[in-house]
Amino acid sequence: MKVLSVVNQKGGVGKTTITFNLAHFLVEAGVKTLVIDMDPQSNLTLSVLGEIPEKDTSYEMLIDGSLPIREGELFDFVPASLTLFTAEPRLHSAIAKEFRLSRALTKFENKYDIVLVDTPPNLGILTINALTASNGIIVPVEMGLYSLAGLKHLIEILDELQEYLQKDIEIVGIVPTMYDKRITLHEEVIEELRKMSFKIFPPVYRRSAFQYSRLKDFIYLLITIYVLKSSRFIL
């Protein structure tokens, strides 16, 4: 079982959209997939369940070590809840607070091929739990002026964590998002990204009418194929 988190400390860059689509394509490809929503805003949970539950969520998983999986029509899922907003203060002086997700997942080592984790727009304890549990991450990067600085900061945190944990957390790829090829700045950001030594996925165009549930999308399929191809890493 490999754990793959979708991470960027900025909001609105496409983390939840990528998680949702990737999960679909992985399930279609026959990969045993568990999806976990670690974002208190619960956007993914709302699109998967149609509501935000009050209990049996990733909050309980962090606090008491349970892993309340719902066997959904789409994929197996651990929802988030608004209570997750209180997890950070609640865990403040808790033991091994960075390792709660990692610990909970050990019970499912043989049940899933891959665990996908959607993370909140910050580098707080919830994201650190996701990173600590991860073998790899996918980083959506929006085509803005400050995106590259944000990415560098994330890489610094990741390096520090890898050093501390003595474990590899691979950047599986960067996904340029909200892309518009008519905007020169967007081209420049892509150029800068290409200079870095990471796999850069094909850009996801900004579309005027867009829903999470938009599936059969070619770009997401490409991302999934790449994730599967690096299956020595993933499976």
Ligand SMILES: Nc1ncnc2c1ncn2[C@@H]1O[C@H](COP(=O)(O)OP(=O)(O)O)[C@@H](O)[C@H]1O
């Ligand atoms: N390619 C796209 N074009 C236009 N809007 C998009 C696109 N991808 C995602 N969105 C929308 O942008 C918003 C932020 O995306 P989301 O995946 O929720 O980002 P994050 O999880 O990083 O906050 C959502 O309303 C989503 O529907």
Ligand SMILES: [Mg+2]
């Ligand atoms: Mg989100």
